[in-house]
Amino acid sequence: MPAFSEACERNRGPILEVLTRALASSRSVLEIGSGTGQHAVHFAAALPHLSWQPTELSCQLAPLAERIRLEGTPNLRAPIALDVHEHPWPVAPVDAVFSANTLHIMGWSAVRDFFRGVGAALGRPGVLCVYGPFRYHGEHTSQSNADFDRWLKARDPASGVRDFEALDELACAAGLSLAADHAMPANNRTLVWQRPPGGA
Numbered sequence: 001m002p003a004f005s006e007a008c009e010r011n012r013g014p015i016l017e018v019l020t021r022a023l024a025s026s027r028s029v030l031e032i033g034s035g036t037g038q039h040a041v042h043f044a045a046a047l048p049h050l051s052w053q054p055t056e057l058s059c060q061l062a063p064l065a066e067r068i069r070l071e072g073t074p075n076l077r078a079p080i081a082l083d084v085h086e087h088p089w090p091v092a093p094v095d096a097v098f099s100a101n102t103l104h105i106m107g108w109s110a111v112r113d114f115f116r117g118v119g120a121a122l123g124r125p126g127v128l129c130v131y132g133p134f135r136y137h138g139e140h141t142s143q144s145n146a147d148f149d150r151w152l153k154a155r156d157p158a159s160g161v162r163d164f165e166a167l168d169e170l171a172c173a174a175g176l177s178l179a180a181d182h183a184m185p186a187n188n189r190t191l192v193w194q195r196p197p198g199g200a
């Protein structure tokens with residue numbers, strides 16, 4: 001049986017509201033770190049104009065592939081192995097990239113590689129949507145996020161809740177600018193960056 005995340009069931013509705021608007025003009029979406037595949041199944045079913053490409057680390061791919069085989073709609077592609085450290089990513093150019101709850105799990109070098117990979121994979125125009133907890137001006141937005149950060153670092157010192165400003169700097173270096181920062185339930189955010197249409 002594929003793995004199951006209660007958090008995905010709770011947050012998929014609010015995230016879908018944001019994606020419905022942010023990805024209205026997109027056709028192809030690359031998801032990084034698809035996990036259980038619950039988001040991919042839900043969003044692909046609700047947004048049939050999109051071709052949704054889930055990805056995962058190769059060691060986590062089997063249960064994801066199983067959920068998508070059992071529950072996926074025709075616009076949900078079979079998942080592929082993708083580690084953000086790979087260069088280049090094994091994908092064709094896409095209109096949008098989505099990732100949930102990944103940047104606080106990855107070490108900082110992986111976060112840098114995430115934005116480098118997004119910069120290379122996104123076409124013009126392009127959209128990047130990232131869901132998760134973030135710090136602002138060096139401060140957590142809640143005590144629960146501060147506690148979560150401590151728990152993450154005790155488990156893996158390279159992980160941790162990321163500073164929005166540092167992520168925005170990496171996004172800018174990849175040719176993206178912040179379009180929206182949505183408050184989400186449970187002290188999470190959905191950050192939306194865009195790359196304008198046009199030349200180089």
Ligand SMILES: C[S@@+](CC[C@H](N)C(=O)[O-])C[C@H]1O[C@@H](n2cnc3c(N)ncnc32)[C@H](O)[C@@H]1O
Pocket residue numbers: 005008032033034035036039056057060082083084085099100101102105106110
């Ligand atoms: C907390 S889980 C989130 C899964 C799912 N997106 C969700 O919201 O439930 C973090 C995910 O990031 C993936 N991940 C960690 N390091 C990665 C890397 N270097 N490249 C790609 N994915 C990575 C993990 O395999 C895991 O599925």
